[in-house]
Amino acid sequence: MPGERLTVRTASEIGRFPGAAPPTRVELTIQNEGEKKQEEGGCLWWLRKMCPCCCKHPNATSYDITDKVEFTKLPTPAAVVDPPKPKPENGEAKETDEGKLSVCSVDLLSSKAGQNRQEHHTDLYHGDELILRRGQTFQIELELNRPFSTDTDKLYLELKTGPLPLVSKGTHVIIPLVEHLEDERWEAKIVEQNGNKIKLSINSPANAVIGLYGLTVTTSSLKGDATTTYTSSKNIVMLFNPWCEEDTVFLDNEGERKEYVLNDTGRIYYGTEKQIGARTWNFGQFHEGILEACLFIMEKSEMPPSGRGDPVNVVRVISAMINAQDDYGVLVGNWSGDYSDGVSPTAWSSSVEILRKYHSTNGTPVSYGQCWVFSGVTTTVLRCLGIPARSVTNFQSAHDTDVSLTTDVYLDENLEPINYLNRDSVWNFHVWNDCWMARPDLPPGNGGWQAVDATPQETSQGTFRCGPASVNAIRSGHVYLKHDTPFVFAEVNSDKIYWQRNLDGTFKQIYSEKKAVGHCISTKAVGSDKRADITSLYKHEEGTDSEEERIAVETASRYGSKPDVYSTPVAEDVSVEVKVDGEGPRMGADAQLKILVKNLSSQPRRATIHSQVAVMYYTGVLKGTIKKDEMPVELSPNEATSRPKKTIDWVLSYQQYQSQLVDQAAFMLTLCGRVTETKQVLANQTTFRLRTPDITIKPIGDAIVGKEMAAKITFTNPLPSTLKGVVFRVEGLGLQKGHEVVVGDVGAHSTVTVTEHFIPSQPGPRKLVVSLDCEQLSQVHGVADIVRVTNFSFTNYGG
Numbered sequence: 001m002p003g004e005r006l007t008v009r010t011a012s013e014i015g016r017f018p019g020a021a022p023p024t025r026v027e028l029t030i031q032n033e034g035e036k037k038q039e040e041g042g043c044l045w046w047l048r049k050m051c052p053c054c055c056k057h058p059n060a061t062s063y064d065i066t067d068k069v070e071f072t073k074l075p076t077p078a079a080v081v082d083p084p085k086p087k088p089e090n091g092e093a094k095e096t097d098e099g100k101l102s103v104c105s106v107d108l109l110s111s112k113a114g115q116n117r118q119e120h121h122t123d124l125y126h127g128d129e130l131i132l133r134r135g136q137t138f139q140i141e142l143e144l145n146r147p148f149s150t151d152t153d154k155l156y157l158e159l160k161t162g163p164l165p166l167v168s169k170g171t172h173v174i175i176p177l178v179e180h181l182e183d184e185r186w187e188a189k190i191v192e193q194n195g196n197k198i199k200l201s202i203n204s205p206a207n208a209v210i211g212l213y214g215l216t217v218t219t220s221s222l223k224g225d226a227t228t229t230y231t232s233s234k235n236i237v238m239l240f241n242p243w244c245e246e247d248t249v250f251l252d253n254e255g256e257r258k259e260y261v262l263n264d265t266g267r268i269y270y271g272t273e274k275q276i277g278a279r280t281w282n283f284g285q286f287h288e289g290i291l292e293a294c295l296f297i298m299e300k301s302e303m304p305p306s307g308r309g310d311p312v313n314v315v316r317v318i319s320a321m322i323n324a325q326d327d328y329g330v331l332v333g334n335w336s337g338d339y340s341d342g343v344s345p346t347a348w349s350s351s352v353e354i355l356r357k358y359h360s361t362n363g364t365p366v367s368y369g370q371c372w373v374f375s376g377v378t379t380t381v382l383r384c385l386g387i388p389a390r391s392v393t394n395f396q397s398a399h400d401t402d403v404s405l406t407t408d409v410y411l412d413e414n415l416e417p418i419n420y421l422n423r424d425s426v427w428n429f430h431v432w433n434d435c436w437m438a439r440p441d442l443p444p445g446n447g448g449w450q451a452v453d454a455t456p457q458e459t460s461q462g463t464f465r466c467g468p469a470s471v472n473a474i475r476s477g478h479v480y481l482k483h484d485t486p487f488v489f490a491e492v493n494s495d496k497i498y499w500q501r502n503l504d505g506t507f508k509q510i511y512s513e514k515k516a517v518g519h520c521i522s523t524k525a526v527g528s529d530k531r532a533d534i535t536s537l538y539k540h541e542e543g544t545d546s547e548e549e550r551i552a553v554e555t556a557s558r559y560g561s562k563p564d565v566y567s568t569p570v571a572e573d574v575s576v577e578v579k580v581d582g583e584g585p586r587m588g589a590d591a592q593l594k595i596l597v598k599n600l601s602s603q604p605r606r607a608t609i610h611s612q613v614a615v616m617y618y619t620g621v622l623k624g625t626i627k628k629d630e631m632p633v634e635l636s637p638n639e640a641t642s643r644p645k646k647t648i649d650w651v652l653s654y655q656q657y658q659s660q661l662v663d664q665a666a667f668m669l670t671l672c673g674r675v676t677e678t679k680q681v682l683a684n685q686t687t688f689r690l691r692t693p694d695i696t697i698k699p700i701g702d703a704i705v706g707k708e709m710a711a712k713i714t715f716t717n718p719l720p721s722t723l724k725g726v727v728f729r730v731e732g733l734g735l736q737k738g739h740e741v742v743v744g745d746v747g748a749h750s751t752v753t754v755t756e757h758f759i760p761s762q763p764g765p766r767k768l769v770v771s772l773d774c775e776q777l778s779q780v781h782g783v784a785d786i787v788r789v790t791n792f793s794f795t796n797y798g799g
Contacts, residue, residue, distance in 0.1 A: 099146070101153045101219040103230035104196075107141040108215075110234070115139060121243060124262065126288040129234065133241035133386060135206030137181065142217060144196045154220045157188055157202070159213040159236065162305030169306035170209050175202060184246065206246035209309040210238050210385060212295055237291065240311060240386030248438040249311050251388045259526045260388035260436065264733060265767050266379065267524040268372045269531060270618075270779065272428050272666070272687050273395035275584040276520060278531065280769050280783040281376045281391070282350035282733050285384035290352060293359035294384045297321050297330065300363050311387055311437045312468055315452050316483060320465035322378050322454035324365035327463070330358045330377060331369035333456050335617055337662050342367025346663065347773035349781060350731050351380035353738045370618075370663075374454040375431040388436035390523050392451070392534070396687070397430035398517040399457060400490035405479065405556050407496045407517060409685070410507065415500065415610065415672040419622070426517055428618045428666050428687045430455070430491065432466070434523070439470055442481055446470035449537065451488045460484050471537055477552035489556050492518035493539045493549075498683050510681045514553075515542045573601035574635070574675050576609065578650075578686035587665060587690040587777070588718040591652040595671065597682075599635035599644040607633050607682060609673035613652055616687065618664040626660050627652060633673075658721075663778050665690040693718045695728075695770050695782030703786050705760050711784060713754040713770050717746045719777070727773040728754060734762030735786065740773075760786070 109116050110130035116138045117123040122131035132138050148155070157175040165172035175186045181203045192199035213236040220227040242251040242261050251257050264283050271277040284290055298308065301321045307313045321329040331354065334345070345368055348354065354366050354377055369377070375391040382389035398407045401423045410421040432453035439447045451474065452467035460466055460483065469485040470478075474493075479486040496516035499507040518539055525532040540549035575598045585591035599605045609631045615623040631648055638644040652667070666689045673682040693716055701709040713730075717723050723746045731738035736758040746752050760766070765787045772780035 100226065100228065101148065101155075101221065102145045102228040103142055103217045103219060104145055105143045106215070106217060106230065106232045106234075107143070108232065108234055108236065109139055109141060120241075121262065122239070124264075124286040125291055126286060129237060131237045131239065131291070132204070133239050133243065133247075134204050134208040134210065135241045135244035135247050137201050137203045139191070139199055139201050141197060141199045144198065144219075147196055148190070148193065148198050150190075152222055154222050156218055157200075158216045158218065159186075160216075161209060161211045161213045161238075166306075169304075170309060171305045173208075173213075204238070206241065206244050207248075207309050208238055209305055210240060210314070211298060211305060211308055212237055237295070242386060242388050242436070248440070249387050249436060250438075251436050255526050257388065259524075260390055261383055261386065264383075266376075266391060267529055267531070268376060268391050268431060269393040269522040270372060270429050270431070270664075271395075272580075272584075272689055273519040274580040275689055275691060276395070276522065276531070277691075277779065279372075279771075279779070279781050280349065280529075280767055281372075281379075282352060282731060282767070282769060283376065283380040283383060284350060284352035284733050285380050287352050287733060289356045289359065290380065291384055293355040294381050296359050296363070297381065300328065311435075312439070312441060312483075314385065315382065315387065315435055315437075315450070315468045316465060318378060318381055319452045319454045319467055320463050322374055322381070323369075323456040323464055325456040325464040328363055328365060330354065330366060331374060332365045332367045333370065333374070334368035335370060335663070339368050344368065344773050344775075344778065345370040345373050346778040346780075347727070347729050347771050348373050348376075349729060349769040349771045350733075350738055351377045352731070352733070355380065371427075371429075371455040372431040375433055378433045378452065378454045382433070382435055390434050391431055392434050393429050393431045393522045394492055394518060394538075395429050395520045395522070396517045397427040397491045398494045398496075399425045399427060399430075400487065400494060401458070403486060405486060405490050405494055407490070407494050409496060409498045409683075411498060411500045411510075411672065413501055413503065415674070415681075417670065418501065426496070426685070426687070428616070428664065428689065432488075434471065435468060437468070439468075442470060442473070446472050446478075446481060448472060453484075453488070458487060460487075474538055475540065475552065477554075477556035479556045486556070492521065493553055493556070494518075495553060496685070498681065500681075511683045513683065516685070572680060573678065574599055574605050574607065574680055574682060576671055576673070576682045576684050578669060578671070578684060580688055583691055584688055585652075585690055586718065587692050588654060588720060590654055591657070591667070591688070591690065593650045593669065593686075593688065595631075595648040595650050597633050597635060597646045597648070599638050602637050603677065604637055605635045605678075606676040607635075607673045609633055609648075609671055609682065611650065611669065611671050613667050613669045615657065615660045615662060616666045616668045617662055618666050622668060623660070623662055626656055654720075661690075665692070665778070692777060692780045695772060695780060697768060697770060697782050697784035699768075699784055699786055700755075703760060705763055708757060708759050710758070711756045711768055711786075713756060713782070714751060715746075715772065715780070716751045717749055717777075720748045721776075722747050723774050723776050725774065726752070729771045729773055730756055730768070732758070732766055732768040732786070734764070734766045735760050735768055 108130040110128050112123045112128060116130060120133045120136060125131050155177050159173040162171045173186050175188050178187045178189055181187050181189050184205045186204060188200045188202045190198050191201045215232040215236055217230045218227050240249045241247040242249050242257050244250055264285055266281050266283055267278050268281045269276055269278050301317045303317045320327055322331060323329050324332045357366050379389045379391050407424045407426060410418045412418050432451060434449045435452055436449055449471040450468035451471055456464035466484045466487060469483055469488045470481060473481045473485050474489050479489050494517055496513040497509055498511040500510045501507055520533060521535040521538050522531050523534055540552060542549050577596050579594040579596060612625050612628045614625045633646055635646060636644055666687060669686045671684040696714040698712045700712055703709055726743040726746050728741040728743060730741060741754055743752055768784045768786055770782050
C-alpha cells in the first residue's frame with residue numbers, strides 16, 4: 001500500500017556475516033514485496049571442518065593450507081621451559097627457577113589510536129590487531145617475571161608465516177636484540193625499561209614477506225642455560241609500504257598516496273567515448289572483514305609465502321584469483337545476459353559484499369562479474385595490501401585474439417562483414433587496473449604505473465590473468481617486455497585493418513584505420529570526483545604528424561603474427577565519420593546520429609555507402625543486425641566556393657530496437673563503401689549506447705553520528721512499458737551495510753520513491769550509493785555525498 005512501512009533485513013541479520021547491525025527501516029511508496037530467501041547453512045563447510053581428511057576442498061593440495069583466514073585470539077599461553085640441564089656438581093653455582101627469566105605477557109600496542117597504527121597509516125583498518133607496513137620500525141612491550149639485565153640475560157624474537165616457515169625463504173625471521181638499529185634488516189632494541197617491563201623498537205626490512213605472522217619471544221641467560229619461549233596470542237599483519245623509499249611500491253606524492261592507497265571510494269567509467277558514464281564504487285578496503293578476506297585470497301592462491309615479498313608476483317597472482325575461470329577465484333564472469341542464479345554485474349556498487357561473501361563461504365566464487373566489477377574488487381585487494389592502485393577505463397578497447405597486434409575486420413567480395421572470421425573485437429569500454437611499483441626485473445625506465453587486468457579474456461602462461469605490464473613499455477611499443485605487454489598494447493593502440501576476400505579465397509588489405517582504438521583512457525582524478533584523461537600515459541598523441549605514435553605501432557607489429565601489415569600505404573582523399581550530438585540518444589526514444597562524408601581532393605567524388613547497425617554486447621560481440629541502409633553520396637571538390645562535405649541524418653527508431661537490447665544497451669554502426677573515381681574503400685565502425693536515467697538521492701535531516709537520518713531515493717521508468725521485478729541495492733560505508741530493497745513492478749513512465757532510514761556510524765564524509773537491479777534496464781545508479789556535521793551537502797551522479 002502507498003506509504004506502507006516495511007523492514008528490510010541486512011546481510012548481517014540473516015547470518016551471512018558476523019556482527020549484526022540494527023535493522024534498516026525503509027518506506028516504500030508503491031508496494032510491499034516479500035523479503036528475499038535467506039541463504040542456506042554450510043553443511044559441507046561443517047563436514048570439511050570436522051573431518052578434513054574425508055571432505056577436502058576441491059583445490060586442496062598435499063600440504064596444509066589455511067582454509068579461512070581469521071585473526072584468532074588464542075588462550076593466554078604459559079611459558080614453555082626447555083628440559084633442565086643436569087644438576088651441577090662439586091660446588092658449582094646453581095641458578096634457581098626463581099631467577100630464570102621468562103615472559104609473562106606481550107602487549108603489541110595495536111590500538112587504532114596508538115603510535116604503531118598511526119605511524120604505519122593503518123589506523124583506518126577495522127579492529128585492534130597489529131597491522132604494520134614493512135621497512136618501518138614499530139614498538140611492542142614485554143612484561144617479564146623480573147627486571148631484564150643486559151649483563152646476564154638473553155632475548156630474541158621470532159616471526160613465522162606460512163605452513164612451513166624457513167629462515168632461508170624469509171618466512172621464519174629471527175630478530176636479535178641489538179644496541180643500535182640499522183636499516184634494511186630485522187632487529188630489536190630496548191628503548192624503555194620500567195621495572196619488569198621493557199619496550200622494544202623493532203625494525204623490518206623493506207622487502208619483508210607480507211602476510212600474517214605469529215610471534216614468539218625466547219629468553220635465556222648468557223650462560224646458555226635452559227630457555228623459555230612465550231607465544232603471543234595475537235598475530236601481526238605485515239603489508240607493503242608506499243611511504244617507505246626502499247619499498248618497491250614507494251609512491252613519492254602524499255596526495256596520490258591518499259587517493260590510491262587510503263581512499264575507500266572511487267569512480268569507475270563506462271559507456272562509449274562520446275557518451276562517458278560514471279558510477280561510484282565503494283572499495284571498502286578498511287571495512288570489517290576485508291583484510292581477512294584479502295589474506296584468505298593469498299592463501300587460496302597457493303602462492304608460496306616466500307614469493308609474497310615481491311609486488312610483481314603478488315599482483316600477478318591477484319589478477320588470476322579475482323576471476324574464477326580456472327582457480328576457484330572470487331568472481332564468476334558472465335556476459336550471457338542471464339543472471340537469474342546470481343547478482344547482475346550492473347547491480348553491484350561495492351567490493352565489500354563480494355569479498356566478505358567469498359571469504360565466509362570458504363572460497364565459493366561469487367556470481368556474477370564483468371570487467372568493472374573485476375576491476376573494482378582488484379582495486380580493493382591491492383589497496384588493502386598496500387599497493388597503490390586505481391581502476392582505469394579504456395574506450396574502444398581492442399581484443400586481439402591472434403597476437404597480430406592489429407584488430408582485423410574481414411569482408412567478403414561485396415564488402416559485407418564475414419562474421420565467423422571476425423574473432424577480434426572492439427569493446428565499447430573495458431576496465432582494468434593500474435598499480436604503482438618499481439620494476440627491477442625490467443630495463444630502467446619501466447617502473448611506475450603497471451597495467452593489470454583480472455577480467456578473464458586470454459590465458460597467460462596457462463592461467464587467465466594479465467600483467468603487470470609496464471605502461472611506459474606499452475607507450476613505446478616494447479611488447480617484448482613482461483608481463484602480457486602485447487595484449488595490453490593491442491587494447492590501446494592497435495590499428496584496425498580491413499581485409500577483403502578475393503575470388504580465389506585469399507584476402508587483401510584494403511583499408512587501415514589508425515585511430516580506431518584506445519580513446520579517452522580514464523580514471524578518477526586525485527582528490528576529486530572529476531574524470532582524469534590518462535591516454536597520453538598509454539600512447540603518444542595520434543595524428544598525421546605523430547611520428548612517435550607510428551613508430552611505436554610499427555615497432556610493436558614486428559613482434560606480432562603479421563609483421564608485414566604496414567608495407568603498402570593507401571592514399572585517401574575521402575573520409576567518413578559518425579557524430580553523436582550532446583550526451584547521445586536516451587533509452588526509450590529514437591536514436592539519432594549524423595554521418596559526415598568529406599572530400600579532401602580538388603575533384604568531385606561519388607560513393608555509395610552501405611550501413612548496418614547491430615545490437616552489441618559491450619565486449620564487442622554482436623547479437624544480430626537490426627537495420628540496413630544504402631546511401632548514394634555526391635561530393636563537390638574541396639574548394640572555397642563549394643561544399644566538399646555532406647551530412648546524412650541517420651535514425652534508429654525505438655520500435656526497431658525495443659525488443660532486441662542486451663546489457664549496456666549498446667549498438668555498433670558499420671559503414672562501408674567505395675569511391676567511384678579512385679576505388680578508395682571507405683570504412684568506419686562506431687559504437688553508441690542509449691543513456692539510462694539517474695537515480696536521485698536526497699538526504700533528509702541532520703547527518704550526525706549516532707542519530708537517525710533518512711534519504712529519499714527517486715527513480716522514473718523511462719520506457720513506455722512496465723519494468724518487472726525492480727530491486728534497489730543500497731550501501732553506504734560508515735552509514736549502513738549493503739542490503740536490497742524489493743520494489744517490484746514499475747509501470748511505464750512511472751516514478752517510484754523509497755525513503756531509507758539509517759544511523760551514521762563513522763565520522764567524516766561518506767557516500768550513499770544506490771543501484772537498480774532489473775532484467776530490462778541496466779547501468780542505473782545514483783550517489784549522494786553525506787558530510788556528518790550539523791548540516792550536510794550532497795551531489796547526485798547519474799549514468
